[in-house]
Amino acid sequence: IDRNQLQPWLKYIKLLFTALFKLPYAECHTVWRGIPKDVCEQYREGDEVTWWSITSTTSSFDVLQSPMYLGREKVQTIFAIETKYGKSIREHSHLQNDDEILLSPGINLKVIGSLKHADGIHIIHLRDMNSFSDSLMNVNPPVDEYRNPRLEEIIRSIEERGTLILDPMNLSDQDMEIVAKLGIIEKKCKIISLCNNAIRSVGVTILSQAFGSRTYFSALYLDENRILDAGVQCIATRLPSEELCFRKLYLNSVGMSDVGCEYLAEMLRFNHSTYHLHLSDNDVSDRGLQLLLETTQSYESNIASITLDGNRRVTDVSINAICTAISSSHGFHNLNVRNCSISDAGKEQLKVAAQQGFYFTIGV
Template identity: 25%
Template sequence: MASAHADNPILNGRFSDVGTEPCTTPIPIAGYEKMPLVSLEEAVEPLLSLVPGVQRTVWIVKQRCENPLDELSPDESASIMLYTTEGTCGDNSFYSILNSTLRTEDRTKLRPWFLYLKLVLTALSKLPSVASNTTVCRGVKLDMSDQYPKGKTFVWWGLSSYLERQSLKYQDMTIVAEQAVINKQCTILYLPNNEIASKGVSILAAALHDNTTLKGLDIFSNDVGDEGVDSLAQVLAENNSTLKSLKLGWNRITDNGAYYLAEMLKKNRTLVELSLPQNRIGDEGVKLLADALIKHNTTLKKLSLDLNDLVTDASVNYFIDIMNQNQSLTVLDVGDCKLLSKASKKILYAVAESKENFKLDLETRYIQSTRESR
């Protein structure tokens, strides 16, 4: 799905550039598949004169992909991030130059890209596929009906990505909710680093009534606040939604928000992952969540409270009770809760080690947001 702000050339070009797609079918790309798999640094060597600053960008993405998920190698994961990384170069950005080259009739211009294409397409082939009947929407503020007559199939050569950092606001959530949730277009809705706030979340929450398709909702860094959490919690408490993963990191959620989530967990039977890193949840919030998990919830498998700096040693017994008494949870992440003492961490590790197939994470990590520090 393309952003509603298709007139922003830097942030939205990758979504709304359907207007530059050729309406004729270019010659298929051939030759890259015979190339060897090499490191990302080697893959971009032929591109040094074509893409400004690509070496520096490669260094940055490699640093961020040292321990990738989805069974990808660091180079494979970094090759995907290299394409999706936003820059300020407009038409000289990596993704823009690649897409322009993919669309050209002169296939010889693609030869310098073969090593990179081999690497990134190998990486993409290892990721889970979406259902064959999934619809992907792209938008452009142009009338292109003459170029795209009904009933005719077109091949798009440019790559695309998702709705991160598109300056989406609550006014945009009506169309997002309609297309992604109500019209059952998405199984995972990924909206981090936008500005949808509590009003936008209330629109999304309303769309979750009787939802049967959306499985994951990621609204990291959206200024959701406790009010937005309340909207989501009320809907999820009804058990009419199939949502399994809810990610609410960096959203100024306090113990009041934790209360709403705890009340939801007492009734919800579909959610298996609740991610709340880098919020303002303290010991009282941990107590409320622990009570819900110990006495009521039997389905949540992963709880993330890392980087909540207000959590202190007073929460240690709550964490111990969760590990000892809740039967469904297999992952508890409280990494870098800075007020937890070393002694408390040793106690928690000892309890976790006594449980079979349980992961306790107390390690330090850093979560980045495009926003100023909150």
């Protein structure tokens, strides 16, 4: 672009960017954008790209599936973008039911990974390099950067390879630097409970950086933290093989959806060391449940139980998939779907199937 041609527009551009600067930051750290074409070839894992336009995104994955999103055009690629610097325009948008978020031009993004959706849609995970700098991701920060004396004292008081319970303590993403350094790396804790804190996907990313290879955890509890699908992905992508395992993974009420189930299902296909998966009170639908159930039918799978209580989008549509899993899964013996949207007739059908199964118990 010839800079001289911009001269007549400079005051308008300045006005626009002044208004953009004054907008409040969005509360969510993962935003979504869909486009009507396949661009996977242009976004390879590890690549860094710069978006020069003002980009409209949404905080809700479901919005992308609405026919109103792209009109008659079908979404073919979905970007999941981790950033702390999205600007919320909900109060100014004509889309009343959508938390619309703008990304400023010149945003630098790194391609973290991608996967192909069951219906052919590609999901590409991007990370804002300005938001997630190396200093933030460093699990060994300088001592004078951030301190939480009470947290440090608690962690140092426990035995090596012991149980670390830190719930609820109103811990933030910054506190995860201390948990990672002292609790995971130094103390090598095998059970870590971080329930009901203020941890987001950034904090989970920091923790995951400390998950060294050949590390065994009896259990990781992250209940009641809004880590969303981006946080689930951070965990799932750190478990590509049995060298790193969590026997029990608790992700109750973390704001995950079917996208998170996709990440977990992909993890379970390659890592057979997770036995118990707890995903209650999230936004999982029939599709997410079916993705997880498919993994139980592999002879290599060791998944023994899945808990999905309180996922209201699980309905009678899942009954056939559940019955198939009960009859064909060799090691899977427990499923909980209480307080979902399964009818009384559906519950009876599942109870009968469980009775006919081999030592199978089902909670409905």
